[in-house]
Amino acid sequence: MSTQTLSAWLRCPNCFQRMSARGPLTVACANGHSFDVNKRGFVNMVAGSRRLTFDSAAMLDARDSFLEAGWYSELRATLAATAAALSPALSPASVIDIGCGTGYYLRGVQELLPDSAFLAVDLSPSAVARAVRSGGVGVGVSVGNVDGLVANVWSPLPIKDQCADLVLNVFAPRNASEFHRILRPRGTLMVVIPQEEHLQELRAFGLALDVQPDKHRHLVEALSAHFALQSTTRLSTVMSLSPPAVAALIAMGPSSHHAQADTRADASPTHKGVTAAFEILSFSRLGT
Ligand SMILES: C[S@@+](CC[C@H](N)C(=O)[O-])C[C@H]1O[C@@H](n2cnc3c(N)ncnc32)[C@H](O)[C@@H]1O
Numbered sequence: 001m002s003t004q005t006l007s008a009w010l011r012c013p014n015c016f017q018r019m020s021a022r023g024p025l026t027v028a029c030a031n032g033h034s035f036d037v038n039k040r041g042f043v044n045m046v047a048g049s050r051r052l053t054f055d056s057a058a059m060l061d062a063r064d065s066f067l068e069a070g071w072y073s074e075l076r077a078t079l080a081a082t083a084a085a086l087s088p089a090l091s092p093a094s095v096i097d098i099g100c101g102t103g104y105y106l107r108g109v110q111e112l113l114p115d116s117a118f119l120a121v122d123l124s125p126s127a128v129a130r131a132v133r134s135g136g137v138g139v140g141v142s143v144g145n146v147d148g149l150v151a152n153v154w155s156p157l158p159i160k161d162q163c164a165d166l167v168l169n170v171f172a173p174r175n176a177s178e179f180h181r182i183l184r185p186r187g188t189l190m191v192v193i194p195q196e197e198h199l200q201e202l203r204a205f206g207l208a209l210d211v212q213p214d215k216h217r218h219l220v221e222a223l224s225a226h227f228a229l230q231s232t233t234r235l236s237t238v239m240s241l242s243p244p245a246v247a248a249l250i251a252m253g254p255s256s257h258h259a260q261a262d263t264r265a266d267a268s269p270t271h272k273g274v275t276a277a278f279e280i281l282s283f284s285r286l287g288t
């Protein structure tokens with residue numbers, strides 16, 4: 001990435017004007033609002049000092065360890081293949097992953113759409129740093145095609161109108177009207193959610209959060225003012241996890257906030273078999 005490619009995604013969070021590169025490590029708008037670009041290749045546009053909750057470095061380490069062991073590789077491959085199937089119409093595509101975490105899913109899509117441009121977005125600066133780095137980057141260091149942005153999905157996003165062909169949202173918070181605004185008219189939103197039986201064996205031990213009943217219907221309804229459901233792919237498997245893999249799975253999720261993951265995972269027999277069950281939903285953007 002470069003400040004040029006990064007600024008091409010952005011609008012000013014203060015005045016909503018276009019941003020452009022001002023030297024090697026600054027982006028700024030015409031009204032003089034400027035932001036430092038981290039040497040690692042991303043910009044932080046979260047304003048204020050309000051305390052916000054996002055994945056910690058320890059959670060990201062656990063997520064890296066679990067995902068890189070390949071336990072969710074089928075999900076990544078299916079998500080990437082679904083995205084690539086859109087690509088004849090889109091290629092090269094502009095892809096934004098919102099709530100990107102370590103960039104594991106973004107990387108899967110990047111492998112199948114290597115000519116496309118990517119923006120990795122998360123509230124956690126450490127997550128964005130990992131996603132950008134794993135995409136092969138660093139300002140002036142390399143020539144990867146992943147830019148990074150620290151932003152809060154619950155606020156107006158500092159991302160330009162209609163600049164994306166594809167928005168990815170994998171187990172992360174959503175903002176339907178903002179996703180609609182940043183997508184081009186024929187753009188696609190791909191959302192991954194858990195099915196009800198996802199991690200049910202861990203839930204029985206209080207080691208995973210409940211999945212909202214009828215989550216599919218709630219999601220489709222919540223997006224319906226802006227998006228129409230095009231397709232749903234369901235994946236389900238039972239993983240035979242080792243105790244360290246169970247510990248990583250617990251530590252990467254929200255229950256790590258209150259659990260001593262290692263101890264509880266050792267005490268639990270659940271590693272004999274843990275269900276992973278996902279839905280990939282593709283939505284087309286409504287309107288012009
Ligand atoms: C369950 S993780 C999923 C990460 C990644 N998509 C994956 O599946 O590996 C949820 C992610 O959303 C991010 N997140 C939480 N609240 C957010 C917010 N308000 N705005 C943007 N990102 C947020 C977290 O920091 C975390 O990286």
Ligand SMILES: [Zn+2]
Nearest residue numbers: 012015029033
């Ligand atoms: Zn401005």
